[in-house]
Amino acid sequence: MPACPALFIGASASHQGKTTVTAALARHHARRGLKVCVFKIGPDFLDPMILERASGAPVYSLHLWMVGLDACRAMLARAAQDADLILIEGVMGLFDGTPSSADLAAAFGVPVLAVIGAHGMAQTFGAIAFGLANYRADLKFHGVLANRVASARHAQMLSEAIPAGLNYCGHIFNADDIALPERHLGLTQAEEIAGLDARLDRAADAIATTTLAALPAPVHFEEANIPALPRALDGLHIAIARDAAFSFIYPANVDWLIASGAEVSTFSPLADEPAPDDADALYLPGGYPELHARTLAVNAQTRASIERHVSRGRPIVAECGGMLYLLDSLTDIDGTRHAMLGLLPGDAKMQRKLSRLAMQAVDTSHGLLTGHTFHYSTLNTPMQPVLTASHATTHAAGEAFYRHGSISATYMHAYWPSNPSAAAALFRGESL
Known part of the structure; x- marks a missing residue:
């Protein structure tokens, strides 16, 4: 021990x-x-x-x-x-x-x-x-x-x-x-x-x-036997948006991607870096897109590369701020509306009041996938949820999970090692 x-x-x-x-x-x-x-x-x-x-x-x-x-x-x-x-x-x-x-x-x-x-x-x-x-x-x-x-x-x-x-x-x-x-x-x-x-x-x-x-x-500290992860993402290249606008990333999630066989790279939408053309899937994490909305709105190389990715039917996993980036628009706290990528129908608006803070889980066909939600924005969208998360203790309805073409999007920040099969399904573009 x-x-x-x-x-x-x-x-x-x-x-x-x-x-x-x-x-x-x-x-x-x-x-x-x-x-x-x-x-x-x-x-x-x-x-x-x-x-x-x-x-x-x-x-x-x-x-x-x-x-x-x-x-x-x-x-x-x-x-x-x-x-x-x-x-x-x-x-x-x-x-x-x-x-x-x-x-x-x-x-x-x-x-x-x-x-x-x-x-x-x-x-x-x-x-x-x-x-x-x-x-x-x-x-x-x-x-x-x-x-x-x-x-x-x-x-x-x-x-x-x-x-x-x-x-x-x-x-x-x-x-x-x-x-x-x-x-x-x-x-x-x-x-x-x-x-x-x-x-x-x-x-x-x-x-x-x-x-x-x-x-x-x-x-x-007592040791624990954790089963080896299946290499469910063998051969896939997964690119992560990572900069000051997209930085809410669990190190354990990245470790899980690598342990599951994926090649992982990063790109910066803030620096107008294109998503890798050979990426099999993109991960757009949460962060502070609202603080950088003006820059994100005009960065054309990143925009074009993500549009190409979607046009090829390749998966995108977008959480919270990453989801906001894909919407038609994002209105900042001062009321200025910024055009986003327009790859998800809907508009988000920042507010000074906390919208939701809770530990949540979504019940998938692979079992529970845990995570949490914490955001100051509200979303108006015609998209209908394919799944809805629930509060960890009260079991009240939580965040919606949306599927639009090859894009999976939600406000919930998922902890992927809690359910590797469900997480792998997201990056393979399969339904939950």
Whole structure:
């Protein structure tokens, strides 16, 4: 049973600084020459971009429902054999959601570091820390870190508020040159943050002043036997749109494509690069097409290459932002309408209010394909769904799956390893 120092970074709520602290820990230990493997709980694309920059290695998702217990176990065991440190960043508050971050930490026995944004509080900090540490008896608790601390006196008050027996790991002062900038879907993408490495280094310097500068205790991870994937995509060339407009891609999905036998390449619609003429299928992932709609609308080489691909009847798998790119038009948040590729009938419009956020699954002829949805746009289309996803816990109707010629499109971001047969059918242009 492989063992590796490991720590789970949770929080009292969202926006407490979990990603900043996780990235700081990763950068601190990576600067020491250690191999750091970072995981992120749940369906997230933005935080992993930051964490990958901090650690120097791809960041994979863990989730007991979307990814599955056995697949999570296998990934952690593999990491424990190779890494010097495993860090797992939670999602939302520690006990929020079904399953929660705490559920996964407890399932694998990883001690929890609780990050609490201490701005606007003093002794109440101790009460919140005590509650997080004692809410569940099956949860191993490493300690608590105070984030966004105003002053040395404030830090002293917080440390004095910690009940006896609870480990206070230290504090990070409130600093604009450490905090990570956000936008409507979460953190700003790593490649768009000016001076990100300097920001991460400053965060690592702050962590170096806490007790977290030392490695946590080793955790033993049980190995799992995962069957080898069938090479269902042998001989297929699959091209992925990948740039600042189309970047919401699970590393596990790309790994699955390669393990299934596909040759994988990338092209950039933002740079007006044509999709490869010999591609058997295209994958247009989600991202921020709304922020680049003006550029995407006029980039003729990419447009022509995707039109050629469709005219030959070759499959396209389009998720969320990728689907918006194929529509007749996309209206941005300022009300400006931009002509898109016109390969799917319909129009999308951005709004300031969140349209949908949920873990979802679609019941295919191959079984359940899991994933999630998170978008600020609405879609008006004459297309009729061929399938409709359902909410993971309430089972309420979720996102539509559309099929238009050789194009499969949906708002749902699918986690392909959850059902390799269904995913392979998409890229072979077969019905689900």
